[in-house]
Amino acid sequence: MARSSVLGYPRIGADREWKKALEAFWAGKLGEAELHEELRGIRLEHLRKQREAGIDLIPVNDFSYYDQVLDTAAMFGIVPARFGHAGGPVPLAVYYGMARGTADTTACEMTKWFNTNYHYIVPELGGTEPALVDNKPLAAYREAKEALGIEGKPVLVGPLTFLKLSKGYAPSETDAWLNRLLPLYAQALQELEAEGAEWVQLDEPIVVTGLDADDRQRLKRSCAALASAAPKLKLMLQTYFESAEHYELLAELPVHGLGLDFVHGREGNLRAIREHGFPRDKTLGAGVIDGRGIWRAALSDKLALLEELEALVPQERLIVQTSCSLLHVPVTAARETKLAPVLKDALAFADEKLAEVVQLVYGLSGRTEAFAGAFAASDRAVEALRASADRNRTDVQRAAARIAEEPAARKAPFAERRSRQQDHWRLPVLPTTTIGSFPQSAEVRKARQAWRRGEWDGARYESFIDAQIDQWMGLQEEIGLDVLVHGEFERTDMVEFFGEKLAGFAFTANGWVQSYGSRCVKPPVIFGDVAFVAPMTVRETRYAQSKTSKPVKGMLTGPITILNWSFAREDLTREAIAYQIAYALRREVEALEAAGIGMIQVDEPAVREGLPLKPGEQADYLAWAVKAFRATTCTVADTTQIHTHMCYCEFHDMIPSIEAMDADVISIETSRSHGELIESFEHHTYPLGIGLGVYDIHSPRVPSAEEMTTMIGRALRVLDPNLFWINPDCGLKTRGLPETVASLRNMVEATERARASLAAQV
Structure with a gap:
């Protein structure tokens, strides 16, 4: 036996x-x-x-x-x-x-x-x-x-x-x-x-x-x-x-x-x-x-x-x-x-x-x-x-098939878009920003639970979220960041949040898995055809923008990350599912733009992890992954700046594919790898906007301005300062308020030193 x-x-x-x-x-x-x-x-x-x-x-x-x-x-x-x-x-x-x-x-x-x-x-x-x-x-x-x-x-x-x-x-x-x-x-x-x-x-x-x-x-x-x-x-x-x-x-x-x-x-x-x-x-x-x-x-x-x-x-x-x-x-x-x-x-x-x-x-x-x-x-x-109806929506399947056939390109090439965006936004050299989320305190988590249990009505919960946004909009202004975010206080997880608002997803009560250390995630279940239902992020982003004259980024999770960080159905190819998600997210991007949000970040931290282990299969995957991202973002105006973010993967061997995504700005983790990714740019000219994360958000330590200044200086030896952004490695959701504020203050101080150094070289 x-x-x-x-x-x-x-x-x-x-x-x-x-x-x-x-x-x-x-x-x-x-x-x-x-x-x-x-x-x-x-x-x-x-x-x-x-x-x-x-x-x-x-x-x-x-x-x-x-x-x-x-x-x-x-x-x-x-x-x-x-x-x-x-x-x-x-x-x-x-x-x-x-x-x-x-x-x-x-x-x-x-x-x-x-x-x-x-x-x-x-x-x-x-x-x-x-x-x-x-x-x-x-x-x-x-x-x-x-x-x-x-x-x-x-x-x-x-x-x-x-x-x-x-x-x-x-x-x-x-x-x-x-x-x-x-x-x-x-x-x-x-x-x-x-x-x-x-x-x-x-x-x-x-x-x-x-x-x-x-x-x-x-x-x-x-x-x-x-x-x-x-x-x-x-x-x-x-x-x-x-x-x-x-x-x-x-x-x-x-x-x-x-x-x-x-x-x-x-x-x-x-x-x-x-x-x-x-x-x-x-x-x-x-x-x-x-x-x-x-x-x-x-x-x-x-x-x-x-x-x-x-x-x-x-x-x-x-x-x-x-x-x-x-x-x-x-x-x-x-x-x-x-x-x-x-x-x-x-x-x-x-x-x-x-x-x-x-x-x-x-x-x-x-x-x-x-x-x-x-x-x-x-x-x-x-x-x-x-055989269920959820898996047999012909309207969604036809839309995804059209996405697969389209060229998925922005109206103008990057050089033209950049010129128009510079005229529109008037940002300083080395603009500073964060990746999206700010600390979610016990108070935030408690409020969300009260709302989910029905103890709070929607109006009370929205008022609470708005108060959190108010606090952090003020802090960002006071710290001196150039491009702000609303903080994502209404979101539990960057994939779960969107899955809850799209058709074709289901959510478990206890489906936790380990991601890293004690960080557990509860991946959504893609069990049916994925479809847009209603705007998902417009209310909070528009509210944040009303509180400042500085640009506020809309924050979305990209189609490949949603796919790779979900438990996906097995009766369709992953490529077909990616195009369904891309079509749904395109409608959200268009809704943000229509609401006056002119910077939109579509995060794709999981592109690299979906790369097939067989070298012979990697080119095909990267081609459709890049296309799904471009299909999500390609319909916006030239002045609308598309950002994306990647973290905690080896990106050295896929820089051409990252460039092919044609995002106006990409932020990539570098601090835990001690800046080793920078070596890749010594051999590969990157012509788009880029922010190499200057400090590690998964550690409780507060990095000094000197440490971040050194990281910025090394990056500027191989990257165009006119295309370089300053940001942390990743979102700040898991960090505490004091350490976050202290780290961001040091980041802005390091940026000011770098700007002064550049000015002195002119």
Whole structure:
């Protein structure tokens, strides 16, 4: 009989207990010993739940105090010198300092985990000499065994993936660093072997992105070294998010199992096994249940896929599992009692996916009596949603098809628009602005909850929001910013807000997932055709503009970000959904312009994260992503200035596509990467308006004017000062009022210094 497994379980808890514990600790309301005890309880509860669901191989060490890549760095004592760590186990204060920064030390860079909305902390290797200072997988294995009698499956980020996702070393030093790391991995595995562990999941998702000849040799060398170091351990080389590259190489590696994604990499992985067979000395980890999506599986289809695999791989060498960690989906759909039945029945979150995995194992074994009803119910639920009226709006589908055929270009090229916008707006050199949101205090959140519960009527809530806008319009004027924003106090989340006002979206009550650190988001569900209903942002933006003579930006979230930060339907291509959203947002852009708003920011922070992992598929994605953005913004007048914003991704390889979006001004995060993006502009002339964020808003520290002046000066060495804007990295929603005001004052002071320096050069 095949066995069941998952690659990881959500760490946040059904009630976000994990998030609450972390934030209480950071606020000084929970001691370190209490934090450890709280998190241990959450961790053990998750293991119990998987055992009760019938999972055979339960992952351990998938739980984290912040992020699994940061955990791996801490495990090997890899701490940047600026944190003053003298060696040995990494204290919690240093661990969280690396993640969040401290009062006087910048945090490590944060970026997206492959093509997901999960953010990991980028390890900085630099001059650190690594050592195994804390065998975290061993501790997790012991805990599960001693507390619950569970023989867990320890999970580690593999050495090649860890190395390729790290920074602080030259390409020529790659092999030297691998030579440093491999003995430490070997030591960790030897200790697990001595403890009696059977399987170890070695995550190497870097394999799906394509490996050059040198990296292929490194993978071979890594697996050989680790297999020989702990010969009694069964190593599962785990890939996910796409089909594995170089399957023939993987089949020859000295590991006991290969984990392959048969959801997002279904065709490529199936083709490889059909053409080359599956090695007789290995177990196949068949990822047939989608670990990233929330839709219920059609179990009959999944069983047919497993039966095809069974013809190539005997059941005793087959593990039925999720396609990736369940970190990327909410915990349970059981509480979603307010959704329409046709939608509710079609959902499967983490707990439901545990059941699906087990049901498929029993179905494959022929023991289907107990699960016959589940198979039939899953098929009915999938078909009912497919046939619903919400998914079959011909008016929307025709409009989206027209968008796809249009050229989507502004009336005039940028040079002409810029001249007209300069005459119209009369902004100073190096104009200052913010990205959109201002701090949402407990008072703001309480007011929103009162309104949503019906305790406040609409008029009272609008009056409250207007008072918040009044306060921050005054603060922006007093600080001296040039282009203002209304602050977005009426918005919970930059995607959820728009989804609530568009047709085709649904919202869960408890569908939380981790984005970064303790930041949890509740992605909207795109279940039907997306359509504009009524203006969404005009009232608050127009009110803010009435309070100042300075320009106020209208603030929208772009079509690709709404798509990538939602759980999207699977019966349409992502491109088709993007054009539906673009058409709806175009009508909002036109409504803002008609209301007298002449600067409109359409944020696209998630363009980069949707980039396919296969290089051969990236050009097509970027082409339609750029077109969807342009379709949203192309109908405005030349004097209307279109802004956009991107953050916390590697943008170096897509600057031509960013330019092709033809936004009048783009702001991009640079402070956490310590200005490294600026290097890209040393080799690529950027002819449009650009603001490289001069301070990190995800850290509580207040950067000095001197620090920001240095960042501005470096940027101005490679960018035209007449096209350069000054702004923070991202929105300020999560920050407090005092630190926000102090940071913005320093930003304006740094700008004034830069302006004076430019004037002196004339």
